[in-house]
Amino acid sequence: MRTAALASLILSLGSLSAFAAGTITVYPEHAQPLKVTGAQTLADLVTQPQLTQSWWPGAVISERQASAVAQQQHQALLGRLAALSADEDADDAAAINSVRQQLAAIKVTGRQFITLDPDSVRVSPGNNVPLEGDYSLWVGPQPTTVTLMGLVNAPGPKPFTPGKSVADYLDEVSRLSGGERSYAWVVYPDGRTQKTPVAYWNKRHVEPMPGSIIFLGFAEHTFTSSYDDLNEQILRSLTQRIPD
Template sequence: MRSWGPMCSWVPMCSWERRPRRDEGHSKALTLAILLICALLTSTSSAAEPLNVTVEGLVLQPGTYSLPEGARLSDASVAAQVRADAWFLGAALLRRAAIQPQQKLKAGLLFDLQSSRVHWQAEEQAAGVELAGRLLTAVEAMPVTGRVRAQLDPLQQLALSRNGLLQDGDRIAYPPRAERVRVTGAVKADCLLAFDPSLQPVDYLDQCPRHALADPSYVHVVQPDGRTQRRGVALWNREPGNVAVGAVLYVPVDPKHLAADAQGLNDDFVALLATQVAEAGAAGKGLVSESAIAAGAPLLPGVKQGLGASVGTYRGRNPAATGSAATEVAFTDSIGVAADSTVGGATRGDMTPQGEQSVGEYAGG
């Protein structure tokens, strides 16, 4: 009988017994590597830097808060103690990540307006040239705020779906309640109208004469929280629409009058309006300058950057300030708006009549 024993030294199958030992070693090494990666990820997560979030406006404790990673809107609301008289619908969340896209939006809108002006000049359309110039001035004055839509009512934030995550550098502003509705766009002149809850969009338009190049069939409603709606206002397409206090009605330019390369003008204009800080108080637009946003100054309508910074400094030192006439006088004098005083280069020239009112409201309303 032939013996096969000696052949096992070269038959591959005979060496199979040794393979589990090598595989077992590889498996252990792989397990150790995975554990090491998990440990590194855990240590990195635990060492994550806190989020710096600023809350200002009608809150009891305005300021910048250091919150842990994963903090939500409600954490900022609780920390700052939002006042009951704050205007939640007009509150704004300003986010750094939204700045660049909005800069592109504004640049594109300015280009469309300039193209339209050239188009109307070529067509010898004087009314169009005038409208384009006025809208260009309005858009150039609009700041790039970084505003993003968010639920800023502390009670609504109790629902997780409405309680978004915060990001480092976020700023939240709670303005006083507005009192008016603004009509802008293709109108003969912007109108600031008294709010009436019984009025429909067309009712406001009846109080603000439209431009000859206006679209007669539609209006865009920009609500204070940034939501936008297009509503029919002609006899053939008229439809109801809610207009909240502080809303902006944008009357579009009739597309048939626009240049071929500017057909997106109306949509871009509405989108930029939706990023603006909602109108606050009886007298103004409630817009903050780009430099003030960059400097972290309070959102005070009609107040320039240097003065806004002084306002913030004073408010931080005097959290108990009230809105009484006597306190407002002391408040404005202390931050350098009296004719014979200055603070940090801020003078009365840095404040419009609208700004004087907004400072008083910021002092405690």
């Protein structure tokens, strides 16, 4: 009886361990997805041999339920922009529609803002978080571009140039109606954001990393109070963007 009870306990613990482990679908760039099962902690995932060539500053990991929320929020943002453009005329409406089209072209996910660098995960126990549930992980090599988005006339990827500042990249495009003139936002590949002075009177030399987004938002008080917190909502979507 005691042996049978012990065997039953071991079986139960084994089942609990399997239940608690995460299942991760890995999306390498230009390759077929991989499935990683039984990963109980983040270290079990980021130390997988097939991921050794990944550029971790740009990797994105998301959780299934959080992804559903992020996608709903993104769709609501697109709807909000459509409604705002319908209330404006000519250049203003065209500028808002440009931003909407840019955002409609991206896909978002429920990004988990955690450290993915294998060395940091191994060295610091606090970074080795448990994995439980369904996750997606996007990995790839270091990008060679930065992406301009927002109220600019030529959005899209631009070649990354070492030493080139945010203001330098913006000097190569024109601002659309309602665009902020004094500040831009950098969305770094790891999801961090930084508000950056870019006008002649406050310009500061800030260099984006490869893979960053430079977002030129709506200027404050340009339109009505209906635009309050719009830049924040756009930045939330940009931090949750699935890498190209």
